[in-house]
Amino acid sequence: TPPQTSQIAILWFFEICEAIAYSVVYPFVNELVKGLDVIGGDDRRVGYYVGLIQSTFYLTECLCVLQWGRLSDVIGRRPVICIALLGVTLSITCFGLSRTFGALILSRSLAGLTSGNIAVIKSAIGGLADSTDVLQAFQYLPLCWNIGQTIGSLIGGYLSNPSQRFPRTFGDSAFWRTYPYLLPCLVAALFPLSGSIASILFLRETVLHPWRWKGWSKVGRSKRDPKSTPLLPHATPAHRSASLLSILTKPVIISVANYCLLAFISMAYSVLQPLFLSTPIQHGGLGLDRARIGYILTAQSAVGALCVLMLSARLQQNFGVNTVFSITMAVFMVLHGAFPVMNALAREDRIGCQVWFILAVQLVLHGLVEIGFGCMIYSSHERLAISCGPWQSKWTRTNCHISGACDRAGELDSTLRPIGRKESDGWQARLCCPIDGRGTWRRIEFPPGGCITEIDSCSGGSRALQRNLSKRSQPEYIGYSEGSRVRF
Template sequence: PRKSIPKSQIIVLLALALSEPVTNTVIYPFVNQLIEETGITKGNYGKVGYYAGIIESSFFVAEALMILQWGRLSDKIGRKPVLIIGVMGLAASMLSFGLSTSFWALVVSRSLAGALCGNVGVVKSSMAEMCDQSNLAEAAAFMPIVWPVGSTIGPLIGGALSHPFERYPNIFGGNHFWKKFPFFLPCATAAGYALSSATLAFFAFKETLLTKTNGESIPKNPSQSAPSPAPAQLPLRSLLTPRLLFAILNYLLLALIEMSFLPLYPLYLSTPPFLGGLGFNPATIGICLAVTGLINGVFQFMFFGAIQRRFGTITVYRVGLATFCVLFGLCPVLNLVVRKNGGMMNASAWTLLVVQLSAQIIVSLTWGCIFMLITSAAPSSSALGTVNGMAQTSASIARAIGPETATGLFALSIQKRLLGGNLVYLVLSIL
């Protein structure tokens, strides 16, 4: 029989997990403009892609170096303290980002966020420890919600609250701080959410690592109601079974493709049509990403479990990966339609854009699937933190490579007119 999941604790976990996509995507609507305003591009808009990729990659380089250590630490001291430290680190880094006026200060701020936040793997470990095989799919249905919802909230905040001195003079016009730091308000808002989730976890989250619960865990079954003696940590080499390595390799490839697309897409949306984009302003980009994220989150919550049970984890995962080709393939088609219409969106362009944004919903199904594949491949439940740490390390390496490669290739494609400026989409489709 399928057991019920501890919904209140899952909600706290999701609130913590949401901090990462919110703080990551809040900068998307304005990061290209912010890079220009630092003066690093010296007026050459074609170079924005290179520097946007560096900023995005810096987070994941730092995360790749540290996330396994956070996972192993959580196997020793418990999940709760590591989770709280992580979101507080995100908050500090966002405040630093909003106050940065030079390009390299932005890079340092993003690196700080990556180094301090190892929460993704720890959240997954906690969720797996709350569940068993009868309800893991039900819990996994919540995981794909995190990024869609975060990518709804983040861009909406970033697009709506940037440049408050000029846009909201009645409220912020009297203080030149907001003119000097036009992007601090959205960054501070994202930081405020991260601090709020840390406070919620401090008071409401119950430790899930059995050796650290003191009898206060959320047991999966009666046999787990009392804490067991702490097992010795298994050597990393003993965990690297062929099944786990295959699951981690799939996670690496998924992260590489996804994190190539995420920073590339707002860059594509903001780039003028004559250079290969759609020419949207930050507010329009924010609305597009926010609406898509909201619909995506609702879809994942309502239908992921049923889809996974009906078609199987592997089949759903493969279909989701294949859908990336639709996302990439529509970019040059959309640009062509817009350019033929004098650089303006028309009914055909909006229709194609809706199809492209809708394809992201199918792609998002892959995240719940890969979570289940890695959890089921773990050789020992006592090493879940380490297993998820290894998985996230590989994903972070891919994510560090993906943004810089994709945005750099986008800029190179435009500057050199490679395949008419569309080489980047062909390369990503081949992946």
């Protein structure tokens, strides 16, 4: 219905705001770390410290995502979303003002602390959409994330270091020379700030009677008299608490495990790509400036958004979820394998047409990865996890527990991957034992945890998922949604 559509559109806007604040730092974060004293002038150590910064974000988000979900069950979805968006606004502003490595860690920790409301947004969408529209509502979440990444990458690449990029406007200001990355962070902070205002003015609460199931009255928040006689003596509470262990059924565990696998490999690519683009050619990268990196990341997000919008539903209907997931995991082998090929060509003939062609193919193939997220994670995995939990009433505490558990597992996996991937990049940059005498294939030799391990995990994950899904050759009923069965 139109009221539901407008409310879900507001939640989609919140997802875009968070994606903008998250992705605005990628075009310039490597250059920012290069200017810090912590690397001691050794550019080969940049990858390690950038990995620590990114892992700090996911670690704090992992620790807080389930707590945000629990809090939203107590006080409601709207106040939690508003508080989280305000925290994101503050964190991205602090990141632009940071001039030391410790300040960067603290600002990213604050960003992760306040970015754990993704489970709350999903639960709010599920509370608004009915059983016939919830699949489509979840499908557009990756599209919103790609739109936000497109805008954020463009802002980060175009507005960073304004004193050099716009000398007529900012060249005479010592403030912008002191804080060269504050301008893109301020512009990006406007989006979550507007989202928090929109949550106050327009978002409708989806939790029925927050506080009441804890024994608190919504009006005046006055404690109810425990001695009062209920109208129905044998009535049971409408919302029962469910422990986390009670909702970890086999389908939920399978969903979370595959979520972890996809998040693990996807994050490895996400943190490596900006580092590869900014690293000098002699150290295994392409040596591009931050503006070009921003444009490349913008184009990649735009292609991903178009693929999700135009191909996601068709591929899911024609080939099925397990086939799409298998293709997604196989694409990662090509994505990671393109890095050493581009560096080898750049060593031969600088950055020519061949390098740009491979990079363009890499960006297009990355759109298939976004389709995998859209079809597998947000549509099937999240709906499967929510449906398999002990169903109570409409999107109660159990459902937010499951959604939060999925996100917590994905964030924990993403926490470990930037450290390991950036660590391996740091090793390959420092160790001097090239295979071909020039160091061309060091990126294959010393991310064995990068390319080779991921190839094994990709194919293994696809086969494991196919085995799990092939057991249900016939559609079966696994859950209920407001009196109507959910079929998979």
